[in-house]
Amino acid sequence: MKLVLKNGVVFDPLNGINGEKMDIYIKNGRIVNKIRFGAKEIDLEGRVVMPGGFDIHTHIAGGKENVGRLMRPEDSLKNLVPRKGKLRSGSGKSVLSIHITGYEYAKMGYTTALTPATPPLMARHTHHELNEIPILDKAMFPLFDGNWYIMDRIADRDFEAIRNYVAWLISATKGYAVKVVNPGGTEAWGWRKELHSIDDEVPEFGVTPREILTALIRAAEELKLPHSVHLHCNNLGEPGNYETTIETIKITEKFERSERPLLHLTHLQFHCYAGDSWKTFESGAEEVVKEVVKHDVSVDTGNLMFGDTTTMTADGPMEYHLQLLTGRKWANKDVELETAPGITPILYSRKSPVNSTQWAIGLEIPLLLPAEKVMITTDHPNGAPFTKYPEIIALLMSRKYRENMLEKVHKAASSRTMLGSLDREYDLYEIAMVTRANQAKITGFHDRGHLGEGAVADIAVYDLPAEPDTSDYEKIIRAFSNAYMTIKRGEIVVKEGEVVNTVTGYTRYLDVKYDRWIEKDINAYFRDYYSVSMQNYVIGVDEMRRCESVPVQA
Amino acid sequence: MFLFRLKDEPEVCVEVDTLLPEKLKKLDVRDVKNLKVRLGKLETSVEELFDVERVEGESVIFEGKWLDRVKRIGFGMTEGEIVVRGNAGMYTGAFMKGGRIVVEGSVDRFAGMNMSGGEIVVRRNAGDYLGSGYRGDAGMKGGRIVVEGNAGDEAGIKMKGGEIIVKGKAGLFFGGMMSGGTARAERAERAGANMKNGMIVLEKARDEDILPGFTYTGKDEFENRIYYVFEGDKAVRKSKGKLLVRELEQ
Numbered sequence: 001m002k003l004v005l006k007n008g009v010v011f012d013p014l015n016g017i018n019g020e021k022m023d024i025y026i027k028n029g030r031i032v033n034k035i036r037f038g039a040k041e042i043d044l045e046g047r048v049v050m051p052g053g054f055d056i057h058t059h060i061a062g063g064k065e066n067v068g069r070l071m072r073p074e075d076s077l078k079n080l081v082p083r084k085g086k087l088r089s090g091s092g093k094s095v096l097s098i099h100i101t102g103y104e105y106a107k108m109g110y111t112t113a114l115t116p117a118t119p120p121l122m123a124r125h126t127h128h129e130l131n132e133i134p135i136l137d138k139a140m141f142p143l144f145d146g147n148w149y150i151m152d153r154i155a156d157r158d159f160e161a162i163r164n165y166v167a168w169l170i171s172a173t174k175g176y177a178v179k180v181v182n183p184g185g186t187e188a189w190g191w192r193k194e195l196h197s198i199d200d201e202v203p204e205f206g207v208t209p210r211e212i213l214t215a216l217i218r219a220a221e222e223l224k225l226p227h228s229v230h231l232h233c234n235n236l237g238e239p240g241n242y243e244t245t246i247e248t249i250k251i252t253e254k255f256e257r258s259e260r261p262l263l264h265l266t267h268l269q270f271h272c273y274a275g276d277s278w279k280t281f282e283s284g285a286e287e288v289v290k291e292v293v294k295h296d297v298s299v300d301t302g303n304l305m306f307g308d309t310t311t312m313t314a315d316g317p318m319e320y321h322l323q324l325l326t327g328r329k330w331a332n333k334d335v336e337l338e339t340a341p342g343i344t345p346i347l348y349s350r351k352s353p354v355n356s357t358q359w360a361i362g363l364e365i366p367l368l369l370p371a372e373k374v375m376i377t378t379d380h381p382n383g384a385p386f387t388k389y390p391e392i393i394a395l396l397m398s399r400k401y402r403e404n405m406l407e408k409v410h411k412a413a414s415s416r417t418m419l420g421s422l423d424r425e426y427d428l429y430e431i432a433m434v435t436r437a438n439q440a441k442i443t444g445f446h447d448r449g450h451l452g453e454g455a456v457a458d459i460a461v462y463d464l465p466a467e468p469d470t471s472d473y474e475k476i477i478r479a480f481s482n483a484y485m486t487i488k489r490g491e492i493v494v495k496e497g498e499v500v501n502t503v504t505g506y507t508r509y510l511d512v513k514y515d516r517w518i519e520k521d522i523n524a525y526f527r528d529y530y531s532v533s534m535q536n537y538v539i540g541v542d543e544m545r546r547c548e549s550v551p552v553q554a
Numbered sequence: 555m556f557l558f559r560l561k562d563e564p565e566v567c568v569e570v571d572t573l574l575p576e577k578l579k580k581l582d583v584r585d586v587k588n589l590k591v592r593l594g595k596l597e598t599s600v601e602e603l604f605d606v607e608r609v610e611g612e613s614v615i616f617e618g619k620w621l622d623r624v625k626r627i628g629f630g631m632t633e634g635e636i637v638v639r640g641n642a643g644m645y646t647g648a649f650m651k652g653g654r655i656v657v658e659g660s661v662d663r664f665a666g667m668n669m670s671g672g673e674i675v676v677r678r679n680a681g682d683y684l685g686s687g688y689r690g691d692a693g694m695k696g697g698r699i700v701v702e703g704n705a706g707d708e709a710g711i712k713m714k715g716g717e718i719i720v721k722g723k724a725g726l727f728f729g730g731m732m733s734g735g736t737a738r739a740e741r742a743e744r745a746g747a748n749m750k751n752g753m754i755v756l757e758k759a760r761d762e763d764i765l766p767g768f769t770y771t772g773k774d775e776f777e778n779r780i781y782y783v784f785e786g787d788k789a790v791r792k793s794k795g796k797l798l799v800r801e802l803e804q
Contacts, residue, residue, distance in 0.1 A: 074691035327750075327791075329690075 001490055002027050002039035005459070008049035009466040011432040014441065014450035018429045019466045024049065026457040029489035033453050044461055047484055050432045051449050052111030052458030053389075054439035057230075057266050057300050058380040060101050061115050061129035061140075063122035064312045064333050064341040068095040068381070071331055071343060072310055086502055088134075094309040094345075094381040102134035103499045104387055109460025109483035111505075112440075112448055116141040116179045116230055116266065117314045119335035121532070123173035124539055130507050131545040135488050137448075137458075137505040141179035141230055142169055143314055144216055146187035148337045149525050151205040154215050161521060166219040167514035168522065172538040174509035174547070177227035177443070178220050181314040182234050183209040186340050189317035198234055198247055209234055213251055217262060221255060223512055224552060226444025228298070230264045233271045236318050242284030245271040249291045257296045260442055265292070267302025267379035269362040281354055282416035285364040292373060298442045300375035303362035303392050305384035306355065306409075308347045313382060316340035337529055348384075353412035360409075360417040363395055363402065367422045371430040375438050390480035393435065394473040396426040401473035425470055444550070445508070461485040463496075504546050511549040555579060555611065555634075556586055558604040560618030566594035567643060568603055571626040575614050575634025575653060583608055613637045622662060628655045631672070644681075647674045650697065663706065669716065670695040675702075682706035682725065685718045685737075694718070694735065710737040713752065729754040732795065749787050749795035759799045768797055 003026040010017050010024070025035045059065050069076075069092065076091035081100050083089040090100030105113060113136045118126040120142045130138045144150060144166070153161045166178060184202040185195045191203040198209040213231070220229050233248050235241035245265070252262040265271070274284035292299055313319060316332055319342025323330035326346055334340040348355045362383065366374045376393070380386040395401055402422075406414055414420045426434070440449020447456045463484040468476055482497025493501045519534070526534040541547060556578055558570075569592040578586060587601040600606060609615065613635040616627060621640040628636045630649040638646070641659035648667035655674045657665075663681035666674050668688055680701045686708060687693035693712035700719045707725035710718045713732040720728075720739040728742035729749060738755040739745075746754045747765055755776065756763075768786035775781070781798040 071690070073689040074687070077688055077691075 002035050003457075003487070003490060004035060004039045004041045005049065005461070006041055006043045007046060008044040008461060009046055010049045010451060011428050012051060012451045013429060013433045013437040015452045017451070021046070024451060024459065026459075026487070026490045029457050029491075031451055031453060031455045031457050042485075044484075046465065048428060048462045048464045048466065048479075049451070050109070050428075050460050050462070051436045051440075051451050051455070052460050052486065052488065053105070053109050054436040054445070054449055055105070055110055055113040055377065055380075055386065056375050056439040056443060057116050057302075057377045058113050058386055059115060059117065059312055059382070060096075060113060060380065061098065061133065061138075062118045062126040063335070064117075064314070064343055065095065066125070066129075067331050067333050067341075068310045068312050068343045069097065071329060072345060075308075075310065075345075087499055094385045096385070098129050098132050099134060102136050102502070102505075106135045106486050106488070106494050106499055107483060107497060108387070108389055108481060109462065109486050109494070110386075110389075111135065111458035111460070111486065111488050112137045112445065114139045114141065114176065114443065117143055117181055117232070117341070118173070118175070118179075119143050119314065119338045119341065120147075120169055120173045120175075121335050121338055121530075121537070123175065124543065127174060127507065127539060127544055133505070134502040135493055135499075135505055137508065139176035139443075139508045140174070141177045142173045142175040143179050143181060143339050144169070145180045145183045145185075145212070145314065146190075146339045148187075148205075148529065149522065150215070151184070151187070151202065151207050151212065154207045154211050155205060159215065159218065161518065162215050163219045163222055164514045164518040165522065166216065167223055167512040168518050170225075170510050170512050171514065174507070174539050174541075174544065176508060176510055176550075177225060177230050178216050179230045179232075180213060180216060181232040181339065182236065182318065183212040183231075185209065185234055186314065186316045189320070190334070190340060194317060195234060198244060210251060213248070214254070217251070217255060221258065221262070225510065225512070226260070226550060226552070227442065228261050228264050230266055232266050232313065232315060236270045236313070236315055237273070237322070239273050239275040239277055239281045240284075242272050242274055242288050245288050246291050249288075249295050249297055252295050252297055260444065261296050261298040263297045264442065265297055265299045267377065267383065268292075268299045268365055269302040269304060269358065269383065270379070272361050272365065278354055281357060283357060283361045283364060283418070285361050285368060286418065289365060289368045292369065298375070298438070299365070299369070299373060300377040300379075301362055301365050302377055302379040303383050303388075304348055304355070304358045305378065305388040305391060306348045306350050306359065307384060307388075308345065309381050309384055310343065310345045311382045312341060312343040314339045314341040316342045318342070319344050322346065336531060337525070350409045353410045353416075356410035356413035357416045360406075360413040360419040363392075364417055364419050364422065366396055366426075366434060367419070367424050371426070371433045372438065374434045375442075376434045387481070389435070390477045393426075393431055393480050394476040396434075397431065397468070397476055398470040398473040399423060399425050400471045428464070428466065428468070457487055457490040459485075459487040461487075507544050507547045509544075509547060509549055510552050512552045555609065555614050556583070557607045557609045557615040557617060558600070559607070560604055560616070560620055560624065563620040564593060564603060564623050566623075568593055568624045569626045570624055571629035573600070573614065574628065574631045575612075575636060576632055578614060579634065615639065616642075621659075625662075628653070631655075641678075647672070650674070660703065666694060666697070666699045666718075668694070669697045669699070671697045673697060674699045676700065677702050679703035679722070680705040680709070680720070682708055683711065684709040684720075685713060685716070686711045693732070705739065709739075710735070713737060746787055746795055746797050748790055749797075750790050750793045751795055753796045753798065755781070755798045756800070758801045758803060760803045764797070764799070774798070
């Protein structure tokens with residue numbers, strides 16, 4: 001299908017296009033320079049055109065997500081979507097069922113979503129769910145944090161085996177990057193011990209989070225993986241944890257810089273807390289931001305927005321402590337030899353000093369950092385469901401909205417953070433950076449996040465002028481929640497905020513080479529410890545509906 | 555206001571959450587007849603299933619022999635009065651915020667589910683999950699339910715506020731996991747399991763009905779009568795729930 005988008009105002013940071021009125025040509029699902037004849041023309045009348053949105057960290061499929069769905073039938077009741085024409089039905093506000101996940105993302109102009117934190121043993125489940133998510137292109141990150149094999153090899157100082165194991169596991173689970181959640185902490189908790197710094201030892205294994213992380217970064221560098229280690233730091237959500245975060249960032253000093261960042265720190269908001277207790281809880285964002293600018297790391301924000309949501313992370317101990325605070329239901333999904341994700345619902349309240357401060361920290365980070373370093377996420381559904389992205393965009397774009405909100409929330413948000421004194425307002429060029437371009441760049445999705453020749457024709461059109469009036473923030477929220485048009489691989493899927501068509505997206509995975517001898521070594525672990533055999537663990541390409549492999553030359 | 559007489563026994567259950575007093579008071583008979591109600595998975599008009607008449611007074615009245623197959627009477631209502639002359643089906647008064655429902659017969663399960671205000675009066679018995687919550691949610695938050703007969707299992711489960719009064723017996727786990735409000739019954743089994751706060755008042759209880767998580771704290775006066783007071787359920791951290799029993803039987 002040939003398509004021409006005429007008279008759009010284009011924001012394409014990766015090609016340096018800042019609000020130029022130009023036409024975009026689409027042929028066979030890709031962007032081309034020119035089409036001579038036979039193309040369908042669409043006049044956009046000066047509306048804003050951006051590459052399709054890209055979510056780098058969103059828990060939309062996998063084992064714990066499904067436990068969340070099972071655990072929260074009352075959440076399903078809040079959002080019931082009936083079947084409509086070709087579109088499937090679904091439910092859920094914070095733990096959305098898979099089909100409406102795709103539709104809701106498309107409505108906001110998002111076309112790619114990466115789901116982090118899948119225990120390798122649950123990878124099959126994740127892929128089968130990803131297969132069913134419509135419209136979006138996806139990828140999955142397997143978890144390496146509490147892996148027995150890796151911890152044993154670190155204790156033996158057998159780096160050769162670690163590198164080969166990382167390559168083998170990514171290939172076996174059809175993953176895309178190395179994900180690390182609270183390295184060592186979850187396994188230590190399984191032995192009834194808590195780790196408080198990155199130099200505490202994991203019992204029974206005798207390794208520290210610092211060693212685990214160093215080994216994994218080294219493996220990712222030597223294998224030349226397109227995305228760096230994707231890290232959820234230790235001590236998430238604890239007052240005073242910003243020091244741990246800074247210590248962790250400093251680990252990257254040992255490594256040589258390459259084309260991409262050495263480390264990705266995810267949902268940074270949850271790791272920027274100062275103070276020594278919940279009473280003296282305050283923002284440590286400024287200190288962390290300084291280190292982020294200095295080092296070769298990328299971050300995503302992990303904004304927290306008010307309302308009821310479900311928290312789920314592979315950080316089992318953190319979820320356990322959270323449910324002790326809230327007294328609400330809780331589940332832990334232990335996965336043998338690998339990790340133990342936890343799930344518990346939470347209500348973030350405007351009246352709470354802690355929640356209000358967390359909300360403000362989530363906005364401080366993007367406002368203090370240069371736009372090249374920022375990526376917007378809510379760590380769906382931990383900080384808020386991803387459907388809150390338009391509100392976050394509006395908060396970044398409009399100082400007036402922030403001032404209005406600061407009046408409505410607990411005064412701690414003003415006194416314990418510096419949000420009130422930050423005047424910066426994002427423009428659409430920067431918004432395009434923090435919601436799509438940066439993500440595509442640091443994850444090595446080279447044909448996404450821009451509108452240059454050869455890029456996949458994933459395009460979002462928003463009903464906004466090129467320089468929107470930032471005091472009318474409600475219009476910004478409306479425009480970003482209901483994309484005027486979303487195009488996925490050259491097919492129009494959303495028109496004026498309504499999903500009109502659905503397509504099947506691709507799942508991207510890495511094809512990494514490893515030495516065959518490692519299989520024999522790993523097989524011993526399967527024989528001795530796992531409840532499944534190695535043959536049943538490896539996922540075949542035939543189990544993925546539509547996939548594209550990225551070869552990695554180490 | 556209006557009287558709805560069910561014409562015949564419906565093949566599948568009817569759902570009448572559109573027939574609320576606050577919506578009906580502005581309409582005339584012809585509009586009401588054209589309103590949509592659910593018949594199983596299909597939508598149909600009120601006229602198909604009910605004879606509609608305008609009557610004296612301010613209440614919406616349901617009549618007919620097969621009203622126990624009519625679900626969601628007064629679902630989410632905020633004001634006015636509904637009278638059911640017979641047995642009401644499931645979800646009667648669920649998500650109710652105000653007003654009053656009088657059922658002259660019995661109600662089926664989930665009556666007053668997630669209720670936050672108003673009053674439900676049941677002249678005969680209530681089914682299971684009276685004043686409970688939607689699966690996974692907290693239960694009743696406010697309002698008042700009076701059952702003149704017996705109640706089924708798990709009445710007032712996860713209750714947060716309001717009042718449930720069962721004049722007869724209540725079933726298993728009466729007021730289980732409750733964190734506020736008051737639940738009263740003549741007798742109940744395993745009352746207050748995992749309760750955190752709130753109060754359960756029983757007129758009679760056998761020794762084995764008091765769960766082991768409750769500790770005896772002495773006698774106290776409540777509504778001019780002397781009750782044995784138990785505190786619990788100690789299986790829950792920081793629990794301050796009260797279980798009052800007037801007569802302990804061996």
